[in-house]
Amino acid sequence: MMRSQRRANRVIFLAVAAGFVMLAVAAVAVVWTFARSQDYGELVSHTIEVEGAVADLNRLNERIEAARRGFLLEGDLRFLETFEATAADIPLQIERIAGLTADNPSQVDRLARFRQLTQRYLTLLRSSIADKQAGGTGVSGASLLDEEDITIVEELRSISDTMAREERRLLVMREAEANRSVYVSTVVAIAAAILLLIVAVGTIWATRRTLRALTSTGVQLQELNDDLESAVAERTSELQRANAEIQRFAYIVSHDLRSPLVNVMGFTAELNAAIKPLNELIDKAEEVAPEIVTEETKFAVREDLPEAIGFIRTSTEKMDRLINAILRLSREGRRVLAPEAVDMNALVSGIVDSLQHRIDEIGVTVETEPVPTLVSDRLAVEQIVSNLVENAIKYLKRDRPGRITIRGKKANGRVLVEIEDNGRGIDPKDHERIFDLFRRSGSQDQPGEGIGLAHVRALAYRLGGTITCESVLDQGAIFRLSLPMALAPQQGVNT
């Protein structure tokens, strides 16, 4: 499916590209046709201009002839003026035609001949005029029209006719040429238009098909997404159920463990109470009949029994504390979190105040730097930070002045709270272990059950956060708490 889709896409792309090429070809053809027709128009006007120029020349020739004739016949000087003006115009007119026909060698040749003849003709005319002015008749030879004169005029006329014809012929030829090229370009343009139409129809069809495919893909994707969401919701509820199950299990187990413990403690106390009358009995027996009191009996009542009871008692007390810790953890896990805006600076200073007595007693310097406000469960955050600060105070090194720094910053939509101390530090191999329930690190010279950090981690996880430890033995420790800026409100209790 993917491959056919890709092929279809390629075809569509090529078709669109071909369509644009066609469009370009058609445009070029149209422009070319337009240019051709414009060329043709220019050619026509050029031909007409040349024809006009040739006609003008003929007219000038006739006029000069007429002026000469008038002068010769009447001797009026006005004819002479006309003659001279026309004689001056003729070469100009010839040069004009030369300029117009410079691109045509045959016309140039003809014009050269024309120029030559005109010169000769003008010479002849001038000589006849000069003759008249000198007092002659001005008609040397037989008539006004001597032979050479006539020949020249005829030849001039024929040349100008030929030139006009030549221009006509060229025009017809060029017209045919222009028509042909216009025809060709029209055909090209029409073909391009047809192809363009075909490509357009094909492209529209293909695009519609692709769009339909896209829509169905979108629908499929939506379905898949919905499936995924419901799968996630299912998993989440499974996890919540499992979590609730564990919580309940912890609760029931710890609760039910307490019951027998009450008996152990209670009857141990009863035993303890029984020691007193026994002791009195031995005291009395020692007085009355010392021979029946053996060292063994005395030792059993005065040493063994109290010792045994003492051990039973401390062990059960410890067990009770552990069970209570589990109970507390499970209870914390069941508590519904109530997110609210927590002013961390106030919270931190509140914790420091509550520990002020111990801080003064040991002589610790506590520095608090600003911590960003976040939206979370106030109680949980308070328990976490207060546990960490208490630990920092508790595990300072005796031989150097304690210094604890609490600081915070925003990073990637989370708030990072650091609690740094210069205390005894934690062996790197214990960095994970210290967060486990009932696990402790280093020398066991401080009271505690190994519950605090387990509690901290459980709370941090519940708040969507993490807690890490960075420390080198004997060089202090930094605990980093990372919490989301805003905790999402919870849906109901998960019990």
Added chain:
Amino acid sequence: MSAHHIVNIVMIEDDEGHARLIEKNIRRAGVNNPIRHFLEGTGALQYLFDSPDGPARNGPALVLLDLNLPDMSGIDILQRMKAKDSPLRRTPVVVLTTTDDKVEIERCYDLGANVYITKPVNYETFAQAIRQLGLFLSVIQVPEPDMD
């Protein structure tokens, strides 16, 4: 209340050890009222409501109630005793249990429990609590049940 009626103590407690410790300490406090002990809820309910010598039919009583019973929750017993039309609704109930869960405690008081005592593992505290309870029992006035 009639003076000739001795207040019976009804103890509903599934753990025999606990029952024994409670009894010992009550006696140590100088309370000599008769104690009826039940290990499970069904028998206790029957005694409370139906027995001819039970508190509903015969004389005032005080109930020591554990919440964790094998056949039912102590809460159920409390609910039945403190129901609106129950003859035992004025009978004092002392809840004695291992749970120190705040919600649980509140629930018991809401249902009409008169006293709630957590069984501490620290025996001295426990014994003291029971003895104080005994002193309390020796001075309280227990009303007659409704004989309707």
